[in-house]
Amino acid sequence: MSSTPAYDELTRVWARLHRFNHLAAIVGWDRNAMMPPKGNEARAAAEAELAALIHRTRTDPRLKDRLAAAEGEALDEIARANLREMRREWRDANALPESLVQAKTLAAARCEHAWRRLRAANDWRGFREPFREVVRLAREEARLLAAGTGLSRYDALLERFEPGMRAQELDRIFGAVRGWLPGLVARARLAQRSAAPIAPSGPFPVAAQRALNLAVMGLLGFDFEAGRLDESPHPFSGGVPEDVRLTTRYREDDFLQSLMGTIHETGHARFEQNLPREWLGQPIGAARSYGIHESQSLALEMQIARGRPFVRLVAPLIGAHLGGQPAFDPENLHRLLTRVQPGPIRVNADEATYPAHVILRYEIERPLIEGDIEIEEIPSLWDAKMAELLGLDTRGDYRDGCMQDVHWSEGAFGYFPGYTLGAMYAAQWFAALRRAVPDLDSLIEAGELGPLFDWLRANIWSQASRWETAELARRASGEALNPAHFRAHLESRYVERR
Amino acid sequence: MSSTPAYDELTRVWARLHRFNHLAAIVGWDRNAMMPPKGNEARAAAEAELAALIHRTRTDPRLKDRLAAAEGEALDEIARANLREMRREWRDANALPESLVQAKTLAAARCEHAWRRLRAANDWRGFREPFREVVRLAREEARLLAAGTGLSRYDALLERFEPGMRAQELDRIFGAVRGWLPGLVARARLAQRSAAPIAPSGPFPVAAQRALNLAVMGLLGFDFEAGRLDESPHPFSGGVPEDVRLTTRYREDDFLQSLMGTIHETGHARFEQNLPREWLGQPIGAARSYGIHESQSLALEMQIARGRPFVRLVAPLIGAHLGGQPAFDPENLHRLLTRVQPGPIRVNADEATYPAHVILRYEIERPLIEGDIEIEEIPSLWDAKMAELLGLDTRGDYRDGCMQDVHWSEGAFGYFPGYTLGAMYAAQWFAALRRAVPDLDSLIEAGELGPLFDWLRANIWSQASRWETAELARRASGEALNPAHFRAHLESRYVERR
Numbered sequence: 001m002s003s004t005p006a007y008d009e010l011t012r013v014w015a016r017l018h019r020f021n022h023l024a025a026i027v028g029w030d031r032n033a034m035m036p037p038k039g040n041e042a043r044a045a046a047e048a049e050l051a052a053l054i055h056r057t058r059t060d061p062r063l064k065d066r067l068a069a070a071e072g073e074a075l076d077e078i079a080r081a082n083l084r085e086m087r088r089e090w091r092d093a094n095a096l097p098e099s100l101v102q103a104k105t106l107a108a109a110r111c112e113h114a115w116r117r118l119r120a121a122n123d124w125r126g127f128r129e130p131f132r133e134v135v136r137l138a139r140e141e142a143r144l145l146a147a148g149t150g151l152s153r154y155d156a157l158l159e160r161f162e163p164g165m166r167a168q169e170l171d172r173i174f175g176a177v178r179g180w181l182p183g184l185v186a187r188a189r190l191a192q193r194s195a196a197p198i199a200p201s202g203p204f205p206v207a208a209q210r211a212l213n214l215a216v217m218g219l220l221g222f223d224f225e226a227g228r229l230d231e232s233p234h235p236f237s238g239g240v241p242e243d244v245r246l247t248t249r250y251r252e253d254d255f256l257q258s259l260m261g262t263i264h265e266t267g268h269a270r271f272e273q274n275l276p277r278e279w280l281g282q283p284i285g286a287a288r289s290y291g292i293h294e295s296q297s298l299a300l301e302m303q304i305a306r307g308r309p310f311v312r313l314v315a316p317l318i319g320a321h322l323g324g325q326p327a328f329d330p331e332n333l334h335r336l337l338t339r340v341q342p343g344p345i346r347v348n349a350d351e352a353t354y355p356a357h358v359i360l361r362y363e364i365e366r367p368l369i370e371g372d373i374e375i376e377e378i379p380s381l382w383d384a385k386m387a388e389l390l391g392l393d394t395r396g397d398y399r400d401g402c403m404q405d406v407h408w409s410e411g412a413f414g415y416f417p418g419y420t421l422g423a424m425y426a427a428q429w430f431a432a433l434r435r436a437v438p439d440l441d442s443l444i445e446a447g448e449l450g451p452l453f454d455w456l457r458a459n460i461w462s463q464a465s466r467w468e469t470a471e472l473a474r475r476a477s478g479e480a481l482n483p484a485h486f487r488a489h490l491e492s493r494y495v496e497r498r
Numbered sequence: 499m500s501s502t503p504a505y506d507e508l509t510r511v512w513a514r515l516h517r518f519n520h521l522a523a524i525v526g527w528d529r530n531a532m533m534p535p536k537g538n539e540a541r542a543a544a545e546a547e548l549a550a551l552i553h554r555t556r557t558d559p560r561l562k563d564r565l566a567a568a569e570g571e572a573l574d575e576i577a578r579a580n581l582r583e584m585r586r587e588w589r590d591a592n593a594l595p596e597s598l599v600q601a602k603t604l605a606a607a608r609c610e611h612a613w614r615r616l617r618a619a620n621d622w623r624g625f626r627e628p629f630r631e632v633v634r635l636a637r638e639e640a641r642l643l644a645a646g647t648g649l650s651r652y653d654a655l656l657e658r659f660e661p662g663m664r665a666q667e668l669d670r671i672f673g674a675v676r677g678w679l680p681g682l683v684a685r686a687r688l689a690q691r692s693a694a695p696i697a698p699s700g701p702f703p704v705a706a707q708r709a710l711n712l713a714v715m716g717l718l719g720f721d722f723e724a725g726r727l728d729e730s731p732h733p734f735s736g737g738v739p740e741d742v743r744l745t746t747r748y749r750e751d752d753f754l755q756s757l758m759g760t761i762h763e764t765g766h767a768r769f770e771q772n773l774p775r776e777w778l779g780q781p782i783g784a785a786r787s788y789g790i791h792e793s794q795s796l797a798l799e800m801q802i803a804r805g806r807p808f809v810r811l812v813a814p815l816i817g818a819h820l821g822g823q824p825a826f827d828p829e830n831l832h833r834l835l836t837r838v839q840p841g842p843i844r845v846n847a848d849e850a851t852y853p854a855h856v857i858l859r860y861e862i863e864r865p866l867i868e869g870d871i872e873i874e875e876i877p878s879l880w881d882a883k884m885a886e887l888l889g890l891d892t893r894g895d896y897r898d899g900c901m902q903d904v905h906w907s908e909g910a911f912g913y914f915p916g917y918t919l920g921a922m923y924a925a926q927w928f929a930a931l932r933r934a935v936p937d938l939d940s941l942i943e944a945g946e947l948g949p950l951f952d953w954l955r956a957n958i959w960s961q962a963s964r965w966e967t968a969e970l971a972r973r974a975s976g977e978a979l980n981p982a983h984f985r986a987h988l989e990s991r992y993v994e995r996r
Contacts, residue, residue, distance in 0.1 A: 016547060036722060039724065041740065042520055049521075
């Protein structure tokens with residue numbers, strides 16, 4: 001008989017959850033990438049039934065005692081890490097009454113639905129009403145999660161996306177960025193003023209773009225026997241580690257959008273495809289945090305794909321698929337991919353101005369959740385911060401202002417910081433990687449990406465949720481999160497070298 | 499409070515089953531049409547978990563009392579028909595011990611896996627071993643199902659695919675066909691000897707074939723807002739009524755294979771897409787039997803699409819998508835689509851010789867299940883019946899003989915008759931339809947398919963499982979299954995008119 005019966009039983013429950021989540025991931029991907037419109041209602045009912053089943057499994061009252069019993073069993077280090085992650089998942093699933101979860105799901109669905117129409121109509125006033133309910137329920141959620149964890153309300157939400165991260169640390173990190181970013185952006189723009197890039201001249205047929213994207217995915221090591229590339233209105237990386245489903249979207253006048261989007265999602269995919277097989281199905285085998293996941297997509301999209309060596313490597317592929325033209329000269333492509341241009345829209349932002357969008361959102365959502373500001377104050381705060389951080393006048397433009405993202409209308413507070421934390425981790429990994437592989441740039445330019453991926457596999461992918469985030473970072477790079485690497489990266493790419 | 503609490507509770511259970519089945523249908527479609535190979539193991543585990551959940555729901559011990567209590571409640575006619583179907587499903591799900599179901603699933607998977615290799619190697623001897631276990635378990639299954647229903651063993655298997663159909667009736671029906679079919683085939687071949695069709699000259703690019711298929715699906719009323727066409731090695735119609743997923747397969751040298759396959763699956767799809775919305779989620783809302791479903795695919799593929807009026811309608815579309823060539827002359831296309839040519843392979847068989855393949859299988863699988871013959875006797879029976887029915891010598895060719903189908907290796911006994919019952923029902927519907935719409939042919943040729951589909955909608959699609967099969971047939975066509983219509987159809991198409 002096993003000497004760890006409680007732990008063993010827990011692993012069986014989580015294996016079952018893993019299989020349910022597999023079903024949810026595939027039908028969710030299908031809904032976004034394949035499903036015709038009339039399938040929506042039946043699909044929503046089927047997905048809700050599955051979500052309820054998953055929730056019931058996670059909130060089975062027997063789990064509490066089993067978790068306690070497992071703590072007392074003789075577990076090895078791996079099992080103990082797995083148990084730590086089980087407990088975290090269990091705590092999150094059990095912190096909230098089902099009535100609140102349902103009310104929030106419903107309010108979010110309503111608000112998101114209204115948002116689509118009201119954003120197009122630039123109607124902030126109309127949006128406030130459904131949004132108020134979402135905020136009310138998110139605050140209640142934060143209050144209950146905080147009570148269960150001893151964290152502050154915003155920290156309790158942040159904990160779900162970025163375990164271990166706290167607002168106090170974000171204040172420090174983002175506060176520092178605030179200090180140097182506007183100056184860096186200004187200097188970058190000055191440096192770029194003299195060398196405007198040549199715009200690519202389309203149209204670029206979708207089939208040719210797709211073939212190019214597949215070729216670049218292959219170059220980046222995507223395993224096509226364990227995943228696919230399809231199309232969806234909002235690109236994402238879905239599916240399961242054994243079968244990763246990437247999507248992109250195509251515009252015939254702009255191949256760089258689908259190409260860079262595909263490279264981004266390929267970064268997520270390689271993490272999933274390289275999670276340790278022996279842990280799959282258990283919480284320890286899942287990718288560590290949203291920020292760490294984003295560090296892998298940004299490793300490919302920002303650190304690698306916008307650097308000269310990779311641009312030189314990929315330029316001939318672009319020409320081969322889309323035909324030659326002056327804009328495809330590597331130096332010109334590099335200019336296009338590193339163009340710094342403050343604009344109102346986060347998803348269109350370049351690498352250098354992107355953090356400003358995230359910091360702005362963080363500085364609004366945090367007091368909003370803590371109850372220090374009310375919805376009515378959002379637009380003026382938005383305008384002030386946009387002026388401050390990016391020198392833009394966004395007054396009266398709600399559509400491309402505080403109504404531009406879907407996140408808040410869906411009640412996803414605490415999510416935005418992960419984007420910039422991901423960029424920071426990515427820069428930190430590359431600083432460590434460059435120490436380990438000094439000739440990285442020439443290897444990349446020669447298409448020898450093995451050493452790069454070996455490092456990511458050894459230090460990030462294979463570690464999954466083995467360590468808490470700070471420890472993962474220390475083991476990978478010798479220190480916990482250190483934003484200095486991100487600043488150095490931006491300085492080097494956008495100011496010094498040009 | 500409801501006056502029918504037991505029935506109401508049952509409808510909730512079946513609504514839940516419907517949602518679970520939705521998930522199973524979508525991930526099953528995905529496995530066949532989308533999934534890359536390395537997804538297989540995790541997918542199998544997830545699908546098995548879902549199957550177990552569905553099985554547990556169907557075999558919940560409380561259902562027995564609830565079904566009994568519902569029988570005593572004041573139900574309207576529709577609810578009573580729904581309860582009848584619930585009871586049938588419940589009886590099937592509860593007739594077999596789970597250990598037998600699992601053993602058969604396992605043996606079938608093993609045998610099917612071995613079959614792929616052994617068929618290619620023409621290795622009947624090697625195949626007998628895994629096949630013996632499948633037959634043993636299928637006999638045990640038949641014995642238990644028979645004990646639960648009072649039917650004979652083969653009838654008990656048949657009942658799952660074709661409720662109400664009995665071997666005694668099949669003997670009578672197929673016995674009659676045996677009498678006239680060889681003569682009809684001989685006369686058809688004689689009539690066709692003088693006019694060999696011109697073969698289409700490929701290659702036909704897949705993209706062009708796909709565009710043609712989509713156009714023909716549109717012509718046949720497929721609702722693209724409630725379904726899709728994709729590709730898979732074994733074409734099928736899957737998904738859910740609200741979102742039907744068709745697949746086809748492409749050969750660049752033969753566009754008719756994918757076109758006729760697509761038309762066939764579109765027949766299944768239109769049934770699903772037109773099931774009554776208000777019944778969906780309950781057993782009464784499901785399509786009636788495999789044979790009735792097949793009558794809809796064959797209504798389109800055989801009754802309509804191989805008739806001159808439709809060929810004339812569709813020929814310009816073929817030319818528009820694949821370029822003009824002499825083979826696309828409507829008269830020549832019609833010759834191609836009505837060519838009678840006995841061959842060893844069922845799936846390649848023409849409309850006239852197809853029943854011979856089905857009858858042969860029926861005449862072997864029935865005594866096999868009843869224990870009147872053993873596996874060793876199959877090849878010689880096969881050879882004798884092939885010679886008798888189609889004048890072919892198949893001795894020593896197991897690959898294209900008794901090992902050609904996947905069905906038996908998967909333990910699907912009682913399935914084959916549905917193909918020919920479907921063809922017979924389709925002919926019977928069209929005889930009734932021609933009485934109701936005397937100018938059907940000229941309407942079809944003019945592309946006015948509305949009256950045709952109105953008839954199918956009113957008489958078949960909208961009836962779902964409202965009636966037992968014989969009553970459905972009587973209401974639609976004035977009589978229960980009458981194979982004379984099928985014979986008359988074949989005579990008219992293949993002998994008289996040419």
